[in-house]
Amino acid sequence: MPDLEHVEVKQSQIAGAGRGLFARKDFAPGDLVLSVDRPLVAEPEVERMLDTCAWCFQRGATDPVERAQAASMGMPTGIVEVKSCTGCRRVGYCSKTCQAKAWKREHKYECKILAPKDQPDLPVHVRAVIKLLGRLQADPEGKNGNLLDILKFRPAGEPSALHEFSQQDPKRFDDFKMLGHAVWKYCGEPKLENMEAQAASRALLINVMCNCFELSSGLDDIHLGIGFDPLVSSANHSCDPNVVQVFNQPKTLLKAIKPIKKGDEIFLKYTDVTNPFSVRQADLKKTHLFTCQCAKCKQGPVLAQDIFLHALGKLPQEHCQYADGLVGRHEPQLSRYSVSGKDATAKRRLAILQAEAFSVAEKPDSSIEDIRRALQMCITSGMWSWTRQPVPRLARRLFGLYLDSGEPYKAFRIGLKLYFEIDPKLAPQAFYPDRLTHAWVLSTITNVLCGAVHREIYQEFAQAGLDLRIVYFGFLFDVYDYLPRMHGRDSPLGLVVKNTYDQIMAGIGFSESQLRETVKSVWPALEAVAQGVEVASL
Known part of the structure; x- marks a missing residue:
C-alpha cells in the first residue's frame, strides 16, 4: 500500500x-x-507480451545476440526467463510467484478471452479494461474502492467533460465507445451490481486511455507498457513539473x-515538455483531452523550446525549396507544428520542416539514414540548435539504432553529444532518469570499446590523451553516485550498477579517490571530443 x-x-x-x-x-x-x-493497472505493450513478465515487468531478451551481451554485463535481460501462460499462450511470467500473483488478481479474467489462436492480439488499453471489468464483476459489494475510483476520473467521471469531449472530437469519442462496447462483448456481456456494465466498460476505457502513464525500463529506456493508478494518476500535468515518475519494475x-x-x-x-509550444498543446489535446494552461504555456511560444537560432527569413534557399516540395505531405498536420512570426511564407516553410523532422523522429521504423538526413536538414539549416526539438529526439533515436546495429563507436560519439551538450540543457538535474540511463549505457559502450576487437579505436583515443578505461570509470561513477536520488540502490538498475561497481572496484590496484581525481582531469578533454562531433560525421 x-x-x-x-x-x-x-x-x-x-x-x-x-x-x-x-x-x-x-x-x-x-x-x-x-x-x-x-x-493498479500495469499492462505490457503487444510487442512486449512474450518477453516481459506481465506482473513484475522484468524483461528477458529473446534475441540470442542481445541475450549474450546482456548476460556478459550482468543485465537482468540476459538472465531472466519469461515463460508463456500455458492457458492462453499470449502473456508471459518470469516465475511461478509472479504468475500466481497475476492469476489471483487479474489474469484469470482475461486468460480464456485471449486464448483463441485465430484472435489477433488485443490493444494494450483493451486488455487492461478486460481485467478491470472482470475485477468489478467479482466485487459486487464494491469493497475495492480503487476500482470504483477509476470511474470518477476525468473525462468520463464528469458529465460536462465527457460532453465536451463528444462535441470537440466526435469521431474519437465514437471510437472510444466502440472499444468500450467491444470490451464488454469480449467479457461475455457481464452484469454489474449498481451500475450499467456497458457504460462502466466505456468509462473505464476512456479514463485509462486519458490518464495512463508510460512504463519504461531504467536499464535501457525500452518502453514496456502503460500504467494507471488512482493515486499516481491524480497528479496533474504541468509543462514545468516538480516531480518525475520512475518505474522500478513494478x-x-x-x-x-x-x-x-x-x-x-x-x-x-504527461508529454515531452521540451517540445515546442504548439506540439505540446496539440499532443495534450489529443491524448489527454485538455488545453494546457500551466504557467509555462500561458507565456506562449516565446521560450527556448520555440526559439530558432536565426530570424525565419534566414532559412537557406535550398531548405526553402525542400520545404516547398513537402507541402502535400504535411499539410493536414501543420497546426501541430505552427511557428510564430510575421512572415507567413517563412513561417509555413519552417512549420513544414519541423513537421518533416518530427515525423521521422516519431516513426517507429525510421532507418539510420532517415534519422541522419533529418538531423542534417535541421542542423545545416542553421535554424536548429542541438537542444531544440526534435534534434535531441533524433539524436537519441540514432544512438539507439547504432546500438541495435552493432556499431558501438558511432553510438559512443553521438552518446557523448547527448551526455555533454543535450541532456544537461533539457534536464538540469544530474540525477534525472534519462541522464542516468544514458550514462549507464555509455559506460557499457565504453567498456566494449576497451576490448581487443576495438583495439584501434582504443589506441586512437589514447594517442589523443584519453584512456577509455578511465572514461569508463567516469560514467560508472556518475550513475553510481546519483542513483540514490532517483531509482535507488535496490532498484533493478541500482542492483546491476552496484554489482558492477563492487566487482570493478575490488579489482583496481589503487585508491578510489585517486581514480576519481584522474577522471576529473580527463573529463574536459572528453567534453571537447563531444563538442567536435558534427552532424556530417554521424
Missing part, C-alpha cells in the same frame, strides 16, 4: 482539472514523494526534481 502520510488528494488549483495531488510536507530535489508497489515512484513546499500541488509531465 502507498504511504499517504506525505501526500493527499483533493481539489486541484487548476480550473476545471478536478482532483489533484498535494504535498503534506516539504520535499527537496531527489526526495521520494510517493511510492506505489505496483500500479514499483512506481514519484521523485522530486524541484523544491516542493507543504501545501504545493504536485505536477507530473
Whole structure:
C-alpha cells in the first residue's frame, strides 16, 4: 500500500482539472514523494507480451545476440526467463510467484478471452479494461474502492467533460465507445451490481486511455507498457513539473526534481515538455483531452523550446525549396507544428520542416539514414540548435539504432553529444532518469570499446590523451553516485550498477579517490571530443 502520510488528494488549483495531488510536507530535489508497489493497472505493450513478465515487468531478451551481451554485463535481460501462460499462450511470467500473483488478481479474467489462436492480439488499453471489468464483476459489494475510483476520473467521471469531449472530437469519442462496447462483448456481456456494465466498460476505457502513464525500463529506456493508478494518476500535468515518475519494475515512484513546499500541488509531465509550444498543446489535446494552461504555456511560444537560432527569413534557399516540395505531405498536420512570426511564407516553410523532422523522429521504423538526413536538414539549416526539438529526439533515436546495429563507436560519439551538450540543457538535474540511463549505457559502450576487437579505436583515443578505461570509470561513477536520488540502490538498475561497481572496484590496484581525481582531469578533454562531433560525421 502507498504511504499517504506525505501526500493527499483533493481539489486541484487548476480550473476545471478536478482532483489533484498535494504535498503534506516539504520535499527537496531527489526526495521520494510517493511510492506505489505496483500500479493498479500495469499492462505490457503487444510487442512486449512474450518477453516481459506481465506482473513484475522484468524483461528477458529473446534475441540470442542481445541475450549474450546482456548476460556478459550482468543485465537482468540476459538472465531472466519469461515463460508463456500455458492457458492462453499470449502473456508471459518470469516465475511461478509472479504468475500466481497475476492469476489471483487479474489474469484469470482475461486468460480464456485471449486464448483463441485465430484472435489477433488485443490493444494494450483493451486488455487492461478486460481485467478491470472482470475485477468489478467479482466485487459486487464494491469493497475495492480503487476500482470504483477509476470511474470518477476525468473525462468520463464528469458529465460536462465527457460532453465536451463528444462535441470537440466526435469521431474519437465514437471510437472510444466502440472499444468500450467491444470490451464488454469480449467479457461475455457481464452484469454489474449498481451500475450499467456497458457504460462502466466505456468509462473505464476512456479514463485509462486519458490518464495512463508510460512504463519504461531504467536499464535501457525500452518502453514496456502503460500504467494507471488512482493515486499516481491524480497528479496533474504541468509543462514545468516538480516531480518525475520512475518505474522500478513494478514499483512506481514519484521523485522530486524541484523544491516542493507543504501545501504545493504536485505536477507530473504527461508529454515531452521540451517540445515546442504548439506540439505540446496539440499532443495534450489529443491524448489527454485538455488545453494546457500551466504557467509555462500561458507565456506562449516565446521560450527556448520555440526559439530558432536565426530570424525565419534566414532559412537557406535550398531548405526553402525542400520545404516547398513537402507541402502535400504535411499539410493536414501543420497546426501541430505552427511557428510564430510575421512572415507567413517563412513561417509555413519552417512549420513544414519541423513537421518533416518530427515525423521521422516519431516513426517507429525510421532507418539510420532517415534519422541522419533529418538531423542534417535541421542542423545545416542553421535554424536548429542541438537542444531544440526534435534534434535531441533524433539524436537519441540514432544512438539507439547504432546500438541495435552493432556499431558501438558511432553510438559512443553521438552518446557523448547527448551526455555533454543535450541532456544537461533539457534536464538540469544530474540525477534525472534519462541522464542516468544514458550514462549507464555509455559506460557499457565504453567498456566494449576497451576490448581487443576495438583495439584501434582504443589506441586512437589514447594517442589523443584519453584512456577509455578511465572514461569508463567516469560514467560508472556518475550513475553510481546519483542513483540514490532517483531509482535507488535496490532498484533493478541500482542492483546491476552496484554489482558492477563492487566487482570493478575490488579489482583496481589503487585508491578510489585517486581514480576519481584522474577522471576529473580527463573529463574536459572528453567534453571537447563531444563538442567536435558534427552532424556530417554521424
